[in-house]
Each structure stands twice: as structure tokens, then as C-alpha cells.
Amino acid sequence: MNCSLLASLRCVRAKACLAAAALYFAYSGSVSAATLAQTATGDAYGVPTTSHETATSGPASAVYPYLGVDTGGKVFLGATLPFGMVRLGPDVENFDGEPASGGYASSGLVKGFSHLHLSGGSGKYGNILVAPVTGPLNPGDIKSARADEEASAGYYRVRLTRYDTLAELTATRRVGLHRYTFPQSDDAHITVDVAHLLDHGNGAESQQFVGGKVDVLSDHEVAGVGRYRGGWNEGGEYRVYFYLVSDTPAKDAHTWSGASITSARHASIEGDSQLGASLDYTTGAGQVIQLKVGISFVSEEQARRNVTAEAPGWQFDTVRDAATATWDKALSPIRIDGATVSQRRQFYTALYHALLLPSDRTGENPLWKSKEPYYDDYYAIWDTFRSQGPLLTLIAPDRQRDAIRSLIDIYRHEGYMPDARSGNTSGRTQGGSNADVVVADAYVKGMTGIDYRAAFAAMKKDAEVPPADARMEGRGGLIDYNSKGYVTDADERSGSRTVEYAYDDFAIAELACGLGDTAAARRYAARAGNWANLWDTSLSTGGVTGFIRPRNPDGSWAPPDLTIRGTWPNFEYEGDIWTYSLYAPQDVRGLIRISGGKEAFVHRLDTLFNRKHFDMSNEPGFLLPMLYLWAGRPDKSVDRIVDQLEKQFSASRAGLPGNDDSGAMSSWLVFQMLGFYPNAGQDVYLIGTPSFPEAEIDMPSGKVFRIVTKNFDRERLNRYVQSATLNGKPLDNAWFRHAQIADGGTLELTMGPVPTDWGTRVPPPSMSDPQSPLCAAAATQGTSASSTSSAAR
Structure with missing residues (x-):
């Protein structure tokens, strides 16, 4: 094999290049001509792309816009x-x-x-x-x-x-x-x-x-x-x-x-x-x-x-x-090796979709003059804060920085950061004030060039000032939430709003800690435990006990809401109580405790997935497959991820399970194919199972982060991590922090066909850990599920 062919394969390392070349030729010779023709020129509809992907092509050639x-x-x-x-x-x-x-x-x-x-x-x-x-x-x-x-x-x-x-x-x-x-x-x-x-x-x-x-x-x-x-x-x-x-x-x-x-x-x-x-x-x-x-x-x-x-x-x-x-330049911060043609198409098309929105309208703001960037079509942050925002923080930090600056500038001129915005109008607000999480995600990952004190003022306004029109901006039901610890059934979407507001408050506490505002850190850390105040520990359905439940303005329980997929007037928005009862990304340890312990929590998750309460087509459940990590079962997370990747996604026109929502769905796919997933708003990434033997990410620091998968097999039999190293040191956790990869490095995962005890001992961080992930001032408050759930009984 000559050097030009080695270069054309865009391999990460020479050793990997030889392996990839062998895989390339083996793959090319192992499929039918019809299958190759379909893969090269389109999908089952027979629609071709304009330029066929070749070994010398840039990543844009792998994009299949019809997917x-x-x-x-x-x-x-x-x-x-x-x-x-x-x-x-x-x-x-x-x-x-x-x-x-x-x-x-x-x-x-x-x-x-x-x-x-x-x-x-x-x-x-x-x-x-x-x-x-x-x-x-x-x-x-x-x-x-x-x-x-x-x-x-x-x-x-x-x-x-x-x-x-x-x-x-x-x-x-x-x-x-x-x-x-x-x-x-x-x-x-x-x-x-x-x-x-x-x-x-x-x-x-x-x-x-x-x-x-x-x-x-x-x-x-x-x-x-x-x-x-x-x-x-x-x-x-x-x-x-x-x-x-x-x-x-x-x-x-x-x-x-x-x-x-x-x-x-x-x-x-x-x-x-x-x-x-x-x-x-x-x-x-x-x-x-x-x-x-x-x-x-x-x-x-x-x-x-x-x-x-x-x-x-x-x-x-x-x-x-x-x-x-x-497009080649925009897609180039991530390079993958050893992917099939179909996988490469899925991956780079997902990355392409994740880079379409929001719209850069700097210089095109008809509403006010400003030296700040102006972006529109945050459509909607409720969708994108979970995975698209963290992806942009990694691979397009200048864009994410400008988008956040634009959010802050919108607050300066209109009074609130939007939860959604299009056509130069903010609205509609589906859940919490999720721009708070976007700001916190950037802050804890060290993004500079943002006026975090102005952002903090915007976040506090979200949390303290009821809006005139809660569907267009701010938080609805805020007076009850701040006085009672939950949104009551007098307001729509009281369940999903309560748990989302609690996480937004956690994000505010993070920034308060960083800015040295101990009083605010204490106040919002306490409110971050409000997710448990709607828990009825006696409510049973589907063989599981303990769910969130509507509460009347006087504090009594309202009838349970078992809507499968709620919308604007319901207790939960675009999800059910199985999904929203487990929405506490800041305190999964507390969720496990209130659910009855690890075994009960694993049973709950198994029931949720096996009885099809998990909805891959919608964003509220994006983190659910990873929750097994907190219960010491990374193997279960892997099984759920592989199941979704194989059944819900493909390289065809029907290749997404639901609305892509400004790249939200696509960014979930990008992370899961790489083998890790963010807990948005925190500096933590959760390890799943990679879809490629090797990948590289150009970090904002200018350094390269590599994910190397030993014993990789295309059939996903060797799907479980047996051992891992990060930057040459043993890693026994099924998670790592952004700071550990910010200056580049290598995550090496050794895979096998059966689970081991790897990743089972130290769960990812939670608020109710013995040592809180927040600052000391915030940690002095009782914010765990055990302290807040008593009000819900």
C-alpha cells in the first residue's frame, strides 16, 4: 500500500491506518454490488448525493442531507x-x-x-x-x-x-x-x-x-x-x-x-x-x-x-x-476511523444537522443596536440544551460563546433570556428557563469571553420575577414554586416545570458558587432539591412505587396524571411520569434513595425501557439510558444505548426516530457514537460504548482528545468496557470530567463480550453525595431527596 492511499484514509495513527485499510478492503469485498450501489448513491429511495464519498474526500462528502x-x-x-x-x-x-x-x-x-x-x-x-x-x-x-x-x-x-x-x-x-x-x-x-x-x-x-x-x-x-x-x-x-x-x-x-x-x-x-x-x-x-x-x-x-x-x-x-x-472545516474537529460507509454517513450527517442552528443574524437585528452578536432561531433551547449545546462547547466554542452572549443581550434589551426564539420573538417556553443550564455548562467547562455577572443577573431574574406571559418568557407558576417548593396544579405543566426549575436552580447555584455569592449559592442549592416535592412515595403503577404527582394549591394531592405524552395543558410536557419522575440530573443519588435503593432503581429503569415508556423520539428522556451508571450497572446503560442505535437510527431518509429539533436528536447520536455523553450543565461526561475503534476531537484548547477502543468489533459483541485508562492512568469510573480532557489526552477503553465490575464502584457526582459537587456554602443546606421528600408525603 502506498503513502498516498494511507493519507487518503485520513487515519488517526499509522497503526490504525493499516487496520482501517484492511477493514476498508474487507468491507468492500464482503457486500453485494447492489448494497454497495445503494450505500454509495443514496438510500432505499434511490436518491443520489451529488458527490460520491471517496477516501480522499473531506467529511462534508459523507453528509447525506436526506437523512x-x-x-x-x-x-x-x-x-x-x-x-x-x-x-x-x-x-x-x-x-x-x-x-x-x-x-x-x-x-x-x-x-x-x-x-x-x-x-x-x-x-x-x-x-x-x-x-x-x-x-x-x-x-x-x-x-x-x-x-x-x-x-x-x-x-x-x-x-x-x-x-x-x-x-x-x-x-x-x-x-x-x-x-x-x-x-x-x-x-x-x-x-x-x-x-x-x-x-x-x-x-x-x-x-x-x-x-x-x-x-x-x-x-x-x-x-x-x-x-x-x-x-x-x-x-x-x-x-x-x-x-x-x-x-x-x-x-x-x-x-x-x-x-x-x-x-x-x-x-x-x-x-x-x-x-x-x-x-x-x-x-x-x-x-x-x-x-x-x-x-x-x-x-x-x-x-x-x-x-x-x-x-x-x-x-x-x-x-x-x-x-x-x-462545511469541511466545520465538520473537521471530529475525525473517526474504522467506520463503515453507513456509520460515517450517519455520524457526519448528524454533526452537520447539529451545526445548522441557531441562525447567526449578527448585523441583522432590527430591534436594537448592539456590539454583541445576535442569534435567532433558538428553536428551542428546551430541546438543545441537553446535548447540542455541550457538543458546540466542544467543537464550535466560538459559536457557542457568541450564542450565549446573544442570549444575555436579549435579556438586557427584552428582560429575559429566551427558552425559545424565532422570527425575532421569544417564545414559546415549554419547560424551565433552560438557558440557565446553557450558561452553567459553558461556565463549568471554562469558556471565557462571556459576561457571567450579566448572565447571573439574567438567571436570577428567571428564578425570581414572574413574567407577564409565561408561555413567551420566564417561569410560569413561579410564585407557588418559590413559596411552596413546587408548581401547583393551578398552572399547566406543573410536573415538568417543577423538576426542570429545580435543575435550572442547580445551574444558578453553580454560577453563584463560581462568582462567590454565597447567599445565592445557598438559596438556589436549596431550591435544587425541589424535584422531590412532587414525589408521592405511595403512588404505584406498572409494578413500580413512587412517582411525581400533581398537587393542589392547598398542598393536597390531586389525582395522578397518567398521560402517555403530555402537551401544553398537561402535568408533564412531551413525556410521562415515568420520564419526569427520574428528571433530577443534579441528584441521581437522591433519586435512587427515594426510589428504594439501587436494586429498586434498576428495576424501575428496566420496567421503563421494557414497557416502552422510554421515548427516543423526544428530548426529556435523553439522559435516561445513562442513569444505570449511578446504580453501578454500566452494562445496562450499554445495552440500552446499543438497542437505540440499532433500532432507532439509520443512514436512510427515515434515519431519525423523531423531530431533529435544531440538531438535538443528531447531537445525542454524535455523542453516543463517540462513546460518551454529557450531563448538560455539569462538567461530567458519562461513558457508554463507542461505535468506532478510534476517534479524535480537536478541543477548544487546540489540543486533541482521542478515544481508542481496544478489541472493537463491528457486531457490537464486545460492547462492555473491561478496563480503561485516561491519559495513561487507570480509570475505574464510568465517567470523567471536562477538565481531564480540556488539554487533550487519550481515553483508552478495553472492551469485551461480558460485563465486569468496571465502573460499578464510584457513581457520577450527585448533590446528595457526602461531598457535594457544589461549593461549601451551597452544600451546607439539606438538599438531598431525604430532606425534601418529606413534604411530599
Whole structure:
């Protein structure tokens, strides 16, 4: 084997490179041609990627943007950059005329290509829809069937068969680039629909178009603005300005407001009706027309400046190559060796999805002037704080730092850090004030460049000041929570809110300890034990005793809530009492005690998983597989993780078990494939079972952290850790601290087919440990389950 081939395999070490080469050729020769063809070119749907992954390709070539578009994943499909403001992609409706709520669907008709999308959810955007059309123009009916669809990181293409026109898309941060290859036509058009929206309607979570204007500036320029409101977050009005410029002069142009198309160069409308414009052409066969569409939330002039600054020429392929290079760089902090083609695709696509949101809108804040970064589309922190935030802290610390600074700046100008935000409006708040955990996670992991005293003020306001509208900001039920130690049944989501607030208070106590505020550390550490105040130790269901239960305002028990998956008005939000009764990441030791001891706790967890109370499709249960570690059963954690990896995730269009929620689901997968998982808001990582023989992570310090797995086997038979070393020293714990890897190092795991006593003796930290993980001032309070649960009896 020559050196160039060794280099092309991107191996971590020469020894590992030889092993990986052997595995590569063995794998290539051990599968059928059909399987290889499917793996190389797409999934069961037969949809190819634009560039086949090769040994010399960067990590962006492994990204399969279609992964997760079906079965509820709702991931974005189209052209964008990491944290880009513009996410340019197709908007699809099914053959019965129902639009895809997130924009894309595998089947159906393409309505055009809009410039703003979320990823992993729905209920917002779909603004400034551009479409190429041939034949008589009817703005209400331009949708087309499609063929030859391809997508890769930073690029999308499709043939619109109704018009025999090839559409190609790429993007910069704030500009969408379109390249259309037309057939011969005396009646060709490029249309821009200003009124188009996803989830357009009059429902509580629908969006409405409330007016706008469009101007044909010349034979190759169109500009305008649309005004929109609503969506999942029930947000106020947001405005999207655009500037569209073509490289080809049009022979004519038209505008429309309402149903009538006119030759007027200006159109405007108030209210929810059609609004748009067209540039009209006579095209020859194979004629290419390019567009640049600048987007701004500030002004048309800013939209034009965005085009000039970010895409000054007409080199579509150059911009596309730059997008690919940007994605290669963003994905490069993690390198994996020994992965199958399918695993590599899963891993780097998950990493790609985790880097899509929030949206970097620095310089595009229409609400106030500030020198701080501005990010939007925290959609929602309730989803992302558990795993996506800790992942960004590791591999994109500058982005995470700027996003946190933006959260603090939103607090300065609007009064609260958001729990969710989109369209420049905070809301809706699903659970606790989870930005508190995001700040604490950064603090305990040593992230600098953040005004932690301002963050501390924001966190204390979350904990002390009831908001005017609790679905949009702050903590609902706060007066009862602070006076009684729990949210009562008089408020919605009282169960999930209580346990989440308790963890948020733990996060505040962490920062109080670090800043030397002993009184605040004491106060919030005490409240961090409030999770136990809803425990009814006599409530039995499913063979298990002891669950959280609603309490009336007078402190008496309300009837148990056995809803399988609650929503806004229920006791628990997007989970059940099996999940939320075990939500105390700050004190799993206390959970074990109140559950009756380790054996009872393991039985409870087994029952939860075996009777399918665990919901991999939703975030509240993300930590549950790891809870066995506190009971001395890391083998059980491993079994549950492997079960989820094998049954719930794949490299196909149906490869995610549920909504990706801004990369929340994908970041869970990234961590679990690497073999460890964060306890968000704490400096602790929990060891599971790696999916690769070797991986490297470039740490924020500039050093490299390696995970080396001895006796690795692809069938996951050797799934249990037999022994471990960290930085050359024996590691008997199934967990480690961020500080132990911050300056790089090596975690070496020796694997085997049967469990041993490794990792069984010292559990991860808990508040009720003999030595509290908090500072001495906070630890002086009785905050364990044994001291707080008496009030719940």
C-alpha cells in the first residue's frame, strides 16, 4: 500500500491506518454490488448525493442531507452554511395539496425555493419563494413534479419536469444563489412570491402574511419586503427584505397583488393575499440564468449590501466550492476511523444537522443596536440544551460563546433570556428557563469571553420575577414554586416545570458558587432539591412505587396524571411520569434513595425501557439510558444505548426516530457514537460504548482528545468496557470530567463480550453525595431527596 492511499484514509495513527485499510478492503469485498450501489448513491429511495464519498474526500462528502427527512425528522434540505441565516431549499406539497410543514418531503410537488427555514421542526418561515416557470404564468399554480434530485452540504439541484428546467442552489451566509437551465421557450419566467409561507393559515400555530411590497427596479433587479406573523412560537410581526438580481436582462416584467397580474413595476398589499413579481424571458435550449437573492431583516439596502459583500460575481461553482470547504472545516474537529460507509454517513450527517442552528443574524437585528452578536432561531433551547449545546462547547466554542452572549443581550434589551426564539420573538417556553443550564455548562467547562455577572443577573431574574406571559418568557407558576417548593396544579405543566426549575436552580447555584455569592449559592442549592416535592412515595403503577404527582394549591394531592405524552395543558410536557419522575440530573443519588435503593432503581429503569415508556423520539428522556451508571450497572446503560442505535437510527431518509429539533436528536447520536455523553450543565461526561475503534476531537484548547477502543468489533459483541485508562492512568469510573480532557489526552477503553465490575464502584457526582459537587456554602443546606421528600408525603 502506498503513502498516498494511507493519507487518503485520513487515519488517526499509522497503526490504525493499516487496520482501517484492511477493514476498508474487507468491507468492500464482503457486500453485494447492489448494497454497495445503494450505500454509495443514496438510500432505499434511490436518491443520489451529488458527490460520491471517496477516501480522499473531506467529511462534508459523507453528509447525506436526506437523512431524517421522513418519519417526522423534518430536517432542512437545501443549501446553507453552518449557522447560516439563509437556508435556501425546496418547499413541497403532497399530491392532495397539503404543504410539508417543514418545507421538504420525499414525495410531492415542488412549489419553489424559499430562503428561510428551520431544521428538525416546523411552524416558521418559508419566506421569499423563487421559482423558474415556462408557459403562461399563473402565480397560484406554479408547482411541478421533479426528477434527478441531488443534495450535498451547501448544494441542491432538481429538475422541474413540468418546465423541463434544471434548478441548482447554493448559498453564502445571507445570500441565496440560483442557477436555472431552461429549455427553449418564448415564455419563460423567474417568479418571486413574497406572500408564500410554511404552515400558512389561521390556526393557533399557523403563520399569516400581513402585507408587503415588491418593486421591479430594472430589467434584472427586483426588491421588496414581506411582513409576517405567527407560527409555532405565536410570534409577533417580522419583516423579510430581499434584493434579487439576475445576470440576464429580462425582456419584460410583471407584478401582482391579489389575483391580477399587471405590467406595473410596483405592487403592494395590506392583508393576507398574493404578492409577487416576475422577470420574463425568451430562452434558448440549455440557456442558463443565474440569480442572487440577498436577504435582510433590516432593510432592502442591507439586502443589496449583503449581495455585494458576500457574492460579488457570478461564479456559482466557486460559491458552491466555498460552501463545501466551509462545511469541511466545520465538520473537521471530529475525525473517526474504522467506520463503515453507513456509520460515517450517519455520524457526519448528524454533526452537520447539529451545526445548522441557531441562525447567526449578527448585523441583522432590527430591534436594537448592539456590539454583541445576535442569534435567532433558538428553536428551542428546551430541546438543545441537553446535548447540542455541550457538543458546540466542544467543537464550535466560538459559536457557542457568541450564542450565549446573544442570549444575555436579549435579556438586557427584552428582560429575559429566551427558552425559545424565532422570527425575532421569544417564545414559546415549554419547560424551565433552560438557558440557565446553557450558561452553567459553558461556565463549568471554562469558556471565557462571556459576561457571567450579566448572565447571573439574567438567571436570577428567571428564578425570581414572574413574567407577564409565561408561555413567551420566564417561569410560569413561579410564585407557588418559590413559596411552596413546587408548581401547583393551578398552572399547566406543573410536573415538568417543577423538576426542570429545580435543575435550572442547580445551574444558578453553580454560577453563584463560581462568582462567590454565597447567599445565592445557598438559596438556589436549596431550591435544587425541589424535584422531590412532587414525589408521592405511595403512588404505584406498572409494578413500580413512587412517582411525581400533581398537587393542589392547598398542598393536597390531586389525582395522578397518567398521560402517555403530555402537551401544553398537561402535568408533564412531551413525556410521562415515568420520564419526569427520574428528571433530577443534579441528584441521581437522591433519586435512587427515594426510589428504594439501587436494586429498586434498576428495576424501575428496566420496567421503563421494557414497557416502552422510554421515548427516543423526544428530548426529556435523553439522559435516561445513562442513569444505570449511578446504580453501578454500566452494562445496562450499554445495552440500552446499543438497542437505540440499532433500532432507532439509520443512514436512510427515515434515519431519525423523531423531530431533529435544531440538531438535538443528531447531537445525542454524535455523542453516543463517540462513546460518551454529557450531563448538560455539569462538567461530567458519562461513558457508554463507542461505535468506532478510534476517534479524535480537536478541543477548544487546540489540543486533541482521542478515544481508542481496544478489541472493537463491528457486531457490537464486545460492547462492555473491561478496563480503561485516561491519559495513561487507570480509570475505574464510568465517567470523567471536562477538565481531564480540556488539554487533550487519550481515553483508552478495553472492551469485551461480558460485563465486569468496571465502573460499578464510584457513581457520577450527585448533590446528595457526602461531598457535594457544589461549593461549601451551597452544600451546607439539606438538599438531598431525604430532606425534601418529606413534604411530599
